[in-house]
Structure formats: C-alpha cells, structure tokens
Amino acid sequence: MSLLIIVPVLAAAVIAYLAALRLPRLRWVPTRVIGALSALGLLLSAAGGGPVLPWPVLPWPGPAVQAVGSVILALSIIGAGWTIGRAVRDRRAYVAKAAEQAAARAVTEERLRIARELHDIVAHNLSLITVKAGVAAHVAETRPDEVVDALRVIERSGRGALDEIRHLLELLRTGAADSDLAPAPTLDRLPELGEAATAAGVQVAFRTRGLDDVPEDVGRAAYRIVQEAVTNVVRHAAPARCTVRVIGEQGELLIEVSDDGPGVRGARPPGHGLIGMRERIALHHGTFHAGPGDHGGFMITARLPYTARLVAA
Numbered sequence: 001m002s003l004l005i006i007v008p009v010l011a012a013a014v015i016a017y018l019a020a021l022r023l024p025r026l027r028w029v030p031t032r033v034i035g036a037l038s039a040l041g042l043l044l045s046a047a048g049g050g051p052v053l054p055w056p057v058l059p060w061p062g063p064a065v066q067a068v069g070s071v072i073l074a075l076s077i078i079g080a081g082w083t084i085g086r087a088v089r090d091r092r093a094y095v096a097k098a099a100e101q102a103a104a105r106a107v108t109e110e111r112l113r114i115a116r117e118l119h120d121i122v123a124h125n126l127s128l129i130t131v132k133a134g135v136a137a138h139v140a141e142t143r144p145d146e147v148v149d150a151l152r153v154i155e156r157s158g159r160g161a162l163d164e165i166r167h168l169l170e171l172l173r174t175g176a177a178d179s180d181l182a183p184a185p186t187l188d189r190l191p192e193l194g195e196a197a198t199a200a201g202v203q204v205a206f207r208t209r210g211l212d213d214v215p216e217d218v219g220r221a222a223y224r225i226v227q228e229a230v231t232n233v234v235r236h237a238a239p240a241r242c243t244v245r246v247i248g249e250q251g252e253l254l255i256e257v258s259d260d261g262p263g264v265r266g267a268r269p270p271g272h273g274l275i276g277m278r279e280r281i282a283l284h285h286g287t288f289h290a291g292p293g294d295h296g297g298f299m300i301t302a303r304l305p306y307t308a309r310l311v312a313a
Helices: 003-022 031-048 063-139 144-174 187-199 216-236 272-283
Strands: 202-209 240-249 252-259 287-292 298-305
Touching: 003 063, 031 063, 063 144, 063 187, 063 216, 063 272, 144 187, 187 202, 187 216, 187 240, 202 216, 216 240, 216 252, 216 272, 216 298, 272 287, 272 298
Parallel strands: 202 240
Antiparallel strands: 240 252, 252 298, 287 298
C-alpha cells in the first residue's frame, strides 16, 4: 500500500475512532462484528505480506488480487479505529457509572451512619430524661428531695445530648473526619452509661477485660451497642439489674448485655435501636443475637472481630 493511499486511510481511521468515541450507542451498528472482521483482515494482510510487511510471508499474486488486499487492509484499519473508539467510549462510560454508583453508596452509608448516631444520641438521652421526668412527677408531693435528683439527671443528660449533637452537626458542616474534632464516645466512657442508667433506676454492673488493643472504630461501635442495649433496659425493664460484659481476646470483642426484667419487648416489630445495632455489627463482619436470656430477662450478644492495634509502650 503506497503512502498516497495509507495517509487517507489512517485519516479515515482517526475519523472513525472519533465518531465512535462521541456518537451515542447505535444498536444497528455491530461493533463486535466490525472488530472481529477488522482483526481477521489485518491478520490475513499480515500473513499475505506486501501491504503490511516489507517481506512476503506468502507469495503475493498479481495486481488485481493485490488491489483487493489493499482494500481489505484499508477497511480493516478503519474498522479497527471504530472498534477502538467504541472500546474507549464503553470503558469511560463504565468508569463514570462505577464512580456514580460509588458516590451513591457513599452518600447512603453516610446517611445511615448519621441516622444511627442521631438515634443513639437522642434515644439514649431522651429515654433517661423521660424516665426521670416521670419519676419527678410521681414523687413531687411525697418525696420532693428526689425531684431535685431527677432534675439533675435531666440536666446532665440534656447537656450530654446537646454536646454530641453539636459535634455531629460540626462534622456535617465541615466534612471533617471524626479525628479532626472532639472524640466520639469510646469504651473508656462506659462507666458514664452506668451512672446515667443507675439514675434512671437500672443497676448496671460492668465486666471488662482485654480492651487495650481494641481499635478505635471497633471501640466506638461497641460503645454505641452497649449504649443502645442499656437504653432498652431503661426503657422496657426499669427498675431492673443489668450486667454488661465487654471482653476482648484472640482478635474478637464479645459484648453481652443482660437484665433480669420481664424478658419481653412487646409484640411490636424490632425498633430502630436493634436495626442500628445489627448495621453496626454488619459493618465489622460480626454476629448479633437478641432475645430472652437463658435465666430470664433479655440478652443481647454481639461478637466483633478485629485486628489488634499496636499500643505505644
């Protein structure tokens, strides 16, 4: 194939590439067939010598056949340009769609995370406030001293809720990571849950072990799980006694929250608290069980696998 012919052919191939890259998908254009025929034409031209190779692999017959071979080669080059353009276009469309789906997943996950955080903050603190407000109203005339204690619990719970909501709103406004702002609750704040629950009529006993090497994200999830479980005890079983076990060993964090209440949470479907706990545990590929305890009451059991962090000496 002479230079006078190959230059227009290459120009046509570039035009075919750009057209395939920019035009919308046309169902009646068999791009795969064009690609297969183009590859076959290039292979036959290479095997025949002459138009592609400077040396003949097979003897190249007379001018008429050589002209046909040149036409096949030209069409194959143009078809290859079209096929490559379509392949690049499809690849770009796939990458754009994958990025869009990833962004949608990220938005959904963030929305669920915020919903879980808001539920944990509001449900826990408002449950304590509601319980203590009811106690204050009940004993206002007979035991006025308890009214003052109830108001203190209500004030403390309200302030705690406001601080956590401000922290969450700051995250939403700035888009900062959790580590850039005030630290979220972790396992070292479990005693505060016990104090708040005790003020609401639930005696909480904690048994913890092996928490030093638990990663922060697992610790935050564990705190929220315990918080929701204790809140459920306050809401459904108070006055009652509650035992919380949080034990980390062999790369697994065990969480057990049991009470000696009635053991029944009513005939209603599971609330957002249990759903939120299941979601948190699923994020860490753990297991979860909630139901009546073996010796009465209600029990929540969760297991969160983790990779132990390095603790500074």
